[in-house]
Amino acid sequence: MSERFYTLNASCPDQVGIIAKVTGFFAKYNGWILSSHFFADETSQGYFMRLEVRADFMDFQSLKILFEKEVAQDLKMRWQLFDSSILKRVAILVSKQEHCLFDLFSRWRAKDLNMEMVCVISNHPDFKEFVEWHKVDFHYIPINENNKREAYFKMANLIQNYQTDALVLARYMQILNKEFCAQFQGKIINIHHSFLPSFIGAKPYHQAYQSGVKLIGATCHYVTEELDKGPIIEQDIIRIDHSHSVEEMILRGKDIEKNVLARGLNYHLENRVLIANNKTIVFK
Amino acid sequence: MSERFYTLNASCPDQVGIIAKVTGFFAKYNGWILSSHFFADETSQGYFMRLEVRADFMDFQSLKILFEKEVAQDLKMRWQLFDSSILKRVAILVSKQEHCLFDLFSRWRAKDLNMEMVCVISNHPDFKEFVEWHKVDFHYIPINENNKREAYFKMANLIQNYQTDALVLARYMQILNKEFCAQFQGKIINIHHSFLPSFIGAKPYHQAYQSGVKLIGATCHYVTEELDKGPIIEQDIIRIDHSHSVEEMILRGKDIEKNVLARGLNYHLENRVLIANNKTIVFK
Amino acid sequence: MSERFYTLNASCPDQVGIIAKVTGFFAKYNGWILSSHFFADETSQGYFMRLEVRADFMDFQSLKILFEKEVAQDLKMRWQLFDSSILKRVAILVSKQEHCLFDLFSRWRAKDLNMEMVCVISNHPDFKEFVEWHKVDFHYIPINENNKREAYFKMANLIQNYQTDALVLARYMQILNKEFCAQFQGKIINIHHSFLPSFIGAKPYHQAYQSGVKLIGATCHYVTEELDKGPIIEQDIIRIDHSHSVEEMILRGKDIEKNVLARGLNYHLENRVLIANNKTIVFK
């Protein structure tokens, strides 16, 4: 794990010989493939892949130039290359619920999430002391009915200035506006406290309680303009029964929310998630 | 397990002293309580219970008379008493999918489901030989656009003549009409091949595939007039990923459908399910 | 949840009329039973129960005296009564792994664990700053081959001085000595990073990797003199496959460890766990 490697994420129209071409390229330059995943998506007719290649055979820039010229052009490929030595920069949006925020900080501190924590933005001042004790910037940006446009504009600027690679909504209870969603498409990761597509919108545990379901869940997904409809990255559930009140569901749900968010974020940080239409391909 | 026992299912308005009154009654007559569950439902303000009492202290009829007089009247209780030596009579409705039917027969044959299998009714003749080999009556009642009223009338008569305690829809692909649902309310058990309330109605696996969920499930519920909205008895899920086609989901879903249906039916057969509004209390 | 209540934990030899006697007592004094669980354990012939009763009908001391006189003596009952307004006092033992410690602090801060955190004791100084930032006492008690007896003596004194109700080993990597285990029997809760009884002792993830299991787990149990053999409170597992290295198992296992420990501790704090021989009865 500690050796430096490059990760290739790529997709192209399906045809004979794609793997041969891509892996042949690396073989030609003596690039050692550490892991590889390939998937032909029937719906989109697209071919998707993720490769980890040891970084010792070529410098990053040369590789990008050669790969585009010798492989990607010919296959009409959309691709990205990542260097494991460069950590992704992550910002967190949070409101008043602490469990996801605390959990992300614990994992980051324990080096279980490979990322740089660049800042926390909140519409409440509550976690300022906690965040700053960890030597992370905290920005208090209150949001009300009258200042939404400016607030999101301000947030967007901050996020850009921090050169953020991922924006995590750790139970952020505001609905982002369209421009904001569009600007950071594929970079905003939300945790929704239900097993989507059940219980979209507000108070999903109350909805679950009303409906008498025997399992409750959480969903980590990319944020798009449509509320709670973006591509799903990860989900999980726990069992409940008639004896659980809404309050107990909320309490037990926290564990699922934390774990599903952390897993989903980790897949994103490790470049394991590719988006095809409104679905994700997650190469584990 | 082999000793004979009575099962009491009861509900009444909540107040002080309910358990004392009910269990005091059994203590008075030397009735040995094998297991007991009590639950105060905040929403309905109702108090629910299930008790198993060894049958050696009193005959069934006397117990019913005494319990009504000494306990139930005073507590404004709705209650039922069941005798473990009398098996519930179960009819199965099936179409062309065999997995739930075969599974129920296997469990019944292995004595893992304590019931009498009184008949199988199908809108297709396919399973006639299979069912009759097991020495169970098979009724072929085709259904089409023109004969629905008569067909359901015929089925209702059959089910009544068999003195059926439970009617299991083992992937029966017809929508029952209102009268039928009303006539057998609380006795019809369906298995729906999704994690309800997600993916109501036709082709839930196709809906799941489209939506990109990472888990698929099944739901066992009582049938009411509203399609796929009756009280949920049991649910479960399995993990899938991007690589699973609709066909693979259908295949893997079968295991969940079978197990969830069998568990739900078993709860019903053991009188573990009480209905409160549109939710179930399942005393496990 | 916010109203004050008393919790009764009790066990006695099985006979007719136990529930009637216990609940009759509460009915007599107008004690409103909020929840109740009863269980007849075939192996030990013991009868176990847990009741929550609203505290508004009698003061704590009177209740204890009356219950002993009117119920417990006659039934040869062993029982405890707890007052929900008095929080249990918890001390944590930790070594160098932070995930369980951080998780317990997060839950405690979010009021998801109803307890007082009285102190953290560690054989390493690493978490001093973290713990003290939360305004909790931190005690650094190094342990080596020569000072074991004194170290455990010192720890035992500390724990007694804090009037500790529960001692949580949050991945404490030292084996407690016999005297210590005996002194705090039924109060020491450990998290073992395997699905016991598989992989007892050191490096369970390495053992799991060697054995090629497809699931890994964690076990929360009371500590007894026999290493990793005390009564199990809670367990859970996650799925792995051939592609997971030991390091990845360790990383993924953390989530299970944290959740299983928190659930087990919570059952203990809510007086839901009764011990029968070397097994637990957990009334959920």
Add this chain to the structure above:
Amino acid sequence: MSERFYTLNASCPDQVGIIAKVTGFFAKYNGWILSSHFFADETSQGYFMRLEVRADFMDFQSLKILFEKEVAQDLKMRWQLFDSSILKRVAILVSKQEHCLFDLFSRWRAKDLNMEMVCVISNHPDFKEFVEWHKVDFHYIPINENNKREAYFKMANLIQNYQTDALVLARYMQILNKEFCAQFQGKIINIHHSFLPSFIGAKPYHQAYQSGVKLIGATCHYVTEELDKGPIIEQDIIRIDHSHSVEEMILRGKDIEKNVLARGLNYHLENRVLIANNKTIVFK
């Protein structure tokens, strides 16, 4: 799914360029790769792969000859090629427990297991009628202390005469002897009714009950000379609690046993399982 394809299972010492060489071979002959999995096993330094290739580009025999010459020799590869149009031939060994047998027959009849069911062998005559009704050969081979050697010799002959590709122990309660295990190594699939390595040997549910575990499981594994120690293919668990007797564990365990055995067998039938030392690589 219905189109014919070849499946390649292969392993070789790890080096640069393996994927390129293998997939380059298929690209050269216009072989369309439907799915591919690659895995570098750190422990054994071996490289493992599974590929599905559409069968329309070359006949089976030519492919085998060319692949050996152009790829395998150079890479020091051990490999097998399978033709999806040729079903694997499966024999079942069973004793008196029916649930796994019935389940396998249901799945086979529903075409959910792609195999030919060649015969059932049992040390009891009980299932003769059931098996023969399905038009499958049934062989009653009683086993006692005196006839073991002959009985296994007879069974081995039968299995060879049927040209069996897989031998499933569907809760076969006899311990196979060494010669038998050796003769069919990698072809005998057992379901053990515990979460191995816990509870090896007889009466695992009784062992589980004694130990007070909160989860019980089942393990599908290849049979080797060492009892319950062969390479694990698949495992799963369900939750139990203190209230479950041994009999209830046995009942509930059946669902896990059936599902885990069916999944494990299916992986074997689809050539998804490769063995590395005493562990399996399962390409899902």
